[in-house]
């Protein structure tokens with residue numbers, strides 16, 4: 001069983017042999033946080049407390065298995081909101097103790113990366129992964145099932161965070177990514193040139209606060225001049241600026257690592273413009289692109305169960321002292 005409570009989704013999943021999903025129940029709190037324009041940590045923790053046991057029961061029932069039939073339980077223990085993580089960690093420890101099964105502590109981003117393994121049964125490391133979510137933007141070289149090398153990450157805003165902030169500026173609901181994408185579909189991505197940051201040859205670091213500020217300035221100037229703004233053009237041009245940088249760096253990382261496989265992961269991996277741009281560039285360079293089904297891109301417990309399965313194979317098992325680590329570094333797992 002996989003459990004995920006790091007942010008605003010309470011999720012439990014039963015999977016077999018690491019790759020076959022029997023159930024993947026996701027209880028989203030989006031309606032709770034929408035009116036605040038972002039996740040309110042204390043509200044998230046309380047909802048997880050209310051939801052975690054019903055969600056576990058639901059996942060077991062849908063899979064048609066009992067607690068006694070579980071072989072192990074894996075749980076996200078970082079990074080994420082501490083109060084939210086603690087709920088999943090406590091539930092997983094209770095389950096492991098009561099059922100006398102191994103407990104596995106999973107890194108949230110490693111879970112996102114492994115989501116692609118659920119959609120592509122033939123996919124195996126080594127590969128490069130571009131992890132783009134609401135909290136993270138990272139390029140990771142996955143050398144084998146237990147070796148992750150962080151090549152670079154964002155210095156400020158994550159890509160999803162930038163989508164959410166720009167959505168707010170355009171008066172769109174939270175979470176903004178899908179709404180910006182929908183609006184962008186009717187706009188011209190070449191209408192406005194927004195800046196790209198850190199595109200130098202040797203850097204795998206990202207920065208998205210510049211493009212966000214450029215959107216703020218653009219809207220502010222237009223409002224001062226009392227000029228009408230074409231919101232669809234703003235959305236499309238912003239999205240293109242983000243996608244362009246992500247695609248350039250991802251392909252450069254693949255070339256440097258020489259593994260010709262790119263795995264897209266995280267909530268922003270659901271973005272069609274990003275998928276199309278990466279596909280085009282991968283086709284040109286003979287690189288195979290993998291991405292998870294849309295439902296496995298955003299937070300879910302199946303990806304945590306998949307990652308936990310491979311940790312179990314490697315003997316990377318936790319004990320009941322496992323604690324939530326809100327800023328758990330991927331580099332901490334560097335082997």
Ligand code: KG4
Nearest residue numbers: 133134135160175177178267268271298299
């Ligand atoms: O991975 P995730 O569910 O949560 C984190 O671990 O952060 O990612 C959520 C993020 C949000 O910022 C959301 O706006 C973004 O993923 N997102 C998208 C799309 N769908 C979700 N961003 C751009 N285009 C999308 N279609």
Ligand code: ZN
Nearest residue numbers: 112133298299
């Ligand atoms: Zn996530």
